[in-house]
Amino acid sequence: MRAALLQMTSGIDPAANAATITAAIAEAKAGGAAMLFTPEMSGLLDRDRDRAAGSLFREEEDRVLAAVREAAAKHGLWVHLGSLAVLRGADEDGAGKLANRGFVIDGSGEIRARYDKMHLFDVDLASGESWRELASYAPGERAVIVETPLGMLGLAICYDLRFPDLFRTLSDAGATLLAVPAAFTRLTGAAHWHVLLRARAIEAAAFVLAAAQTGEHEDGRATYGHSLAIDPWGKVLLDMGAPAGLGFAEIEPSRLEMARSRVPVLQHRRAIPPIAAS
Template sequence: MKIAIHQMNSGIDPAVNRAAMDIAIRSASNQGAHFYFAPEMSLLLDRNRERGRIHIQHESTNRHIAALCDTAREAHIWVHVGSVPVLSEDGSGRFANRTLLIDPAGQIVARYDKMHLFDVDLATGESWRESNAYAGGTHPVLAQSPLGPLGLTICYDMRFPDLYSRLAKAGARAFAMPAAFTVPTGKAHWHVLLRARAIESAAFVIAAAQSGGHEDGRETYGHSLVIDPWGEILLDMGDGEGLGFVEINLSRVDEVRAQVPVHLNRRVIPPLD
């Protein structure tokens, strides 16, 4: 199965970002891809939350989400939106960092809110407090897709292997891991973490990423990756924007799990005394 990965440099105007996604989705379909993957915060990347707030609405009233559904239907392709900020339905007034999976009929068939929020102080002086504005998701999501059961996760989630273990136990054969990784953490941890998640679960990892200097002043690492269940890197997009393609051999999951049957050998670990 051919999939397309869109490495983006999203900015502060959702209309501009959505136009770039629309072109990429149609191009992916025209080049024979069955699936399109975008990065985290594909529609809006703005660390100035007061400025960005005017663009953040409930999912049901967001015209850019509706337009992407129309594009998926017109191009007849599966679209993984990466993630978008939406108003949380919990009534708190906070946002949710939400993945949306759209089928070729233009229907949203799965959604996942990022569970682990990026609250860190880096040695470089960068400080991030995602929880100041965002409500964390409350449960993992496994979506049915042409790739088989697809685990939906977002960026910082990749540092928490228990989430991937839970999804793998539930049948995940691939993980979507869109990201807007910082440069310092990307250089140190990006490839290692993603390969580890693929190897320990014997599943494909599909990680579309933001790349470069952005309008809001941040810089992201890029290097969108597709990794097979053995941990082999099938695609590394390096720096810059663009559309990459990979042929996914779905039987590879069974081949690897037959060689190293981690799911059959897994034991329930009792509590510590």
């Protein structure tokens, strides 16, 4: 089975970003992929809140989501749309804020699963960059897995990568693949991206598919790239480096069976009781 990963330099125009994704859907299908994975914030990457406001919609009105669903149905290809910024409705917790929401879309264009990023990035970096996701976004409240042509897929987004309890929950629930779409900064990417993704694959004995943003963006930020596919033994199957584009990785079930038989970590997990006060 083949997975396709789209490495993007998303900008401030959702229509242009949608065109990039829909072209990749056609290319991924032609390349024999069963499923395409796109990065975090595939539809819009703009930290100018006033400018971005005119491009933010509720899920049912989002034009990028509609275009991706249409293209998925046209080409009969499953798509993990890494995430979009969507307005939360009045019936959702955190109404009035945004959700950083990923979507799994099947080959008929139907949405099979949604996941809202649970861990939000609020930090001042030594580089001078400052990120305040909690000012605009409401965190998700639940972990999500979904059956796909590649296997049972557990969903995460970017900063979630640093919280292994989420990935333990996903693998305990039966995930054999983990999706980690991201827009890592260059500073944190160079230091932690590869090692954290390989660790999550090894700990969960699962494939990891991490489609990433890359390059210099219209809003002034710079992202790390290096979209990765990693097998359950921690072997890097694909590293896309810095250029934007489409890459492919083979997802072989035998690699899963090999890793889980050699080191049966899932069978040996134990619930850890609270630490007793001394």
